[in-house]
Amino acid sequence: MTTTETDAFTAEWRAWHRGREENLAAPHGFLSITSLHWLGAVPARFPDAPGEWSTGPEGVTVVLDEGTELVIDGEAVHGRHSFGVIPERGGVNAVWGDAVIEVAKRGGYDIVRPRHPDNPLRVAFAGTPAYDPDPKWVVTGRYEPFDQPEPTTVGAAVDGLEHVYDAPGRIHFAIDGRDLSLTAFPGYAPGSLLVLFTDATSGVTTYAANRALWLPPPGADGAVTLDFNRATNLPCAYTDLATCPLPPAENRLPVAIEAGERIPFERR
Incomplete structure (x- = not known):
């Protein structure tokens, strides 16, 4: 490579790397995850997500408390909501205030992973x-x-x-x-x-x-x-x-x- 080509190669890589870091440190990127919850048939509450969560043959269900809402694909939901059966490596992001509640399936198991922008891991990220x-x-x-x-x-x-x-x-x-x-x-x-x-x-x-x-x-x-x-x-x-x-x-x-x-x- 000529010096000009090497400089262009380096500049392109640096732009790519900056984009990687920006994506990782996004308000609801992976560094904002505060917990990982494995769902079962018995409804469970979590300190960093609203409502009671469970899963079964018909998929993931949440029962929200009165006055609480999630926003899914721009639509507000209240009370009982079924996410249905989530495909492997698939997922749904439900907005809760300034947080996002990720509902996903990994390795055959349904999970909930809340993402909060103020998570210390994200706030302290230095690249x-x-x-x-x-x-x-x-x-x-x-x-x-x-x-x-x-x-x-x-x-x-x-x-x-x-x-x-x-x-x-x-x-x-x-x-x-x-x-x-x-x-x-x-x-x-x-x-x-x-x-x-x-x-x-x-x-x-x-x-x-x-x-x-x-x-x-x-x-x-x-x-x-x-x-x-x-x-x-x-x-x-x-x-x-x-x-x-x-x-x-x-x-x-x-x-x-x-x-x-x-x-x-x-x-x-």
């Missing part, structure tokens, strides 16, 4: 340390789809919880002449991919449990770009109130990926 961006960590790989998506069960940041992903394929690449590969999971956008991984820096300079890399759809020839400068922490790197998935065993890279986000200040 996320990261390696300086370096073009050498932009690697071209080759995506090989499986004949059929392979159900892949992985652990979670919460003990005893499991996540199941339909892995569509595997990515092959090389670092310093060493052949490596990563099992990929579906990303958010159609055709995009997500890889969860650890490497030799994990638990030393980067978060021990996992890091994530979001990839654009591979080209028609299977070519895919892995920019490890954009390897990110998942929410569990900042808070114990996250249910993040762990990488599959084959995604534990035996090399040091000295790029991307490092151990958050909150974990030091």
Whole structure:
């Protein structure tokens, strides 16, 4: 790269990183979560959410006290409200004053996670340390789809919880002449991919449990770009109130990926 190209590369990365931090520290981002409640058949009250909460075959239900309301999709609800059956990795955000009550399903369990903007973890957030961006960590790989998506069960940041992903394929690449590969999971956008991984820096300079890399759809020839400068922490790197998935065993890279986000200040 020329000096001009390197400067542009660095500026683009810094803008991306600022956007990441702004999203994380948003008033109702992950740093605003104050608790994690696992719902059951017996109605339960929580100190940081209104009403009584329960779940069953017909999904999550809340019974609000008189004079209390939640706002869901712009509509105020009172009394008894059914959220219905929430799909895995799905969720609903219900507004309660200046807070948001997240109702979601993770690992087959219905949960409530209140998000309060004044949570000390969010108020004290000082950004996320990261390696300086370096073009050498932009690697071209080759995506090989499986004949059929392979159900892949992985652990979670919460003990005893499991996540199941339909892995569509595997990515092959090389670092310093060493052949490596990563099992990929579906990303958010159609055709995009997500890889969860650890490497030799994990638990030393980067978060021990996992890091994530979001990839654009591979080209028609299977070519895919892995920019490890954009390897990110998942929410569990900042808070114990996250249910993040762990990488599959084959995604534990035996090399040091000295790029991307490092151990958050909150974990030091």
